[in-house]
Amino acid sequence: PWHVMIRFGKWDEILAEPMYTDGDVFPATIATQHYARGVAYASKGMVPEAEAEQALFKEALENPALAGRMMHNNFMYQDPAEGPSILNVNASILEAEIEYRRQYLAKENGDHYDFTAAFDELRRGVDLSLNLAYNEPWGQMQPVRHILGALLLEQGHVEEAEEVYRADIQLWKDNMWGLLGLKLCLEAKGASEEELAEVTALFNERSSRADIVPAKTCFCAQEALKESCC
Known part of the structure; x- marks a missing residue:
């Protein structure tokens, strides 16, 4: 376990x-x-x-x-x-x-x-x-990228974190965790409303059956436990 x-x-x-x-x-x-x-x-x-x-x-x-x-x-x-x-x-x-x-x-x-x-x-x-x-x-x-992306983002390295998550959702096609990370990066950098809406909609679709909707892609990020909901 x-x-x-x-x-x-x-x-x-x-x-x-x-x-x-x-x-x-x-x-x-x-x-x-x-x-x-x-x-x-x-x-x-x-x-x-x-x-x-x-x-x-x-x-x-x-x-x-x-x-x-x-x-x-x-x-x-x-x-x-x-x-x-x-x-x-x-x-x-x-x-x-x-x-x-x-x-x-x-x-x-x-x-x-x-x-x-x-x-x-x-x-x-x-x-x-x-x-x-x-x-x-x-x-x-x-996936180790989920750890790397979460901690990069926590320290403000938004561009590299975005690259990490884009690589992740390319390898593991549109997985919920990778989409979450990309969504957080787009929010952090002030991406266009259209792009953010597209990624958010896909994340919501992929997470619709989840028992736990995480706040970050790794719970080692300090706000992850406080912000996640069940």
Whole structure:
């Protein structure tokens, strides 16, 4: 359930889940759980706790029982030099989420901040995810572009965020999340009423059966939980 809970920002629920401990039986589950817990802590602004989970995540990747584990067409983990894997994508996301939150908190506190490393790591995560073998459903449940776009937009990088979302809805044809991101970008930059109305209508159509209509494309964006409705 970890990827679903990350997708919908269920941070407290992630942290409340009991830990799996049998590394021989659940090597991928344990690594994924530490990844999810790290993202949850980072999104809650608890950077030291997120860093501790990241260390446990990296330790879990060293488990020999992970060797050869597959999710459909993709390895759960292999050395990055040997090819793509789902947990390598997760590693990139977790590194970026923690670094982003460090800089976000520094900015809030009036200290020096620089989001460059966080955004560069998310761009790398996009590339890693796009190199995964075809799966149905996709091996990386939450497209990394949805994370990158949300955090770029949160920091006012509207033009790049728009490019990210346009690429996303081209790959995953007119998906609700990508359309939401594009809609937010068009609103932020003051796009023409005609273009905004067209994208909004398509988003409303795609989201009409959703149980939760999100406010952002990633709940790691700080206003996402407060603004989303059920």
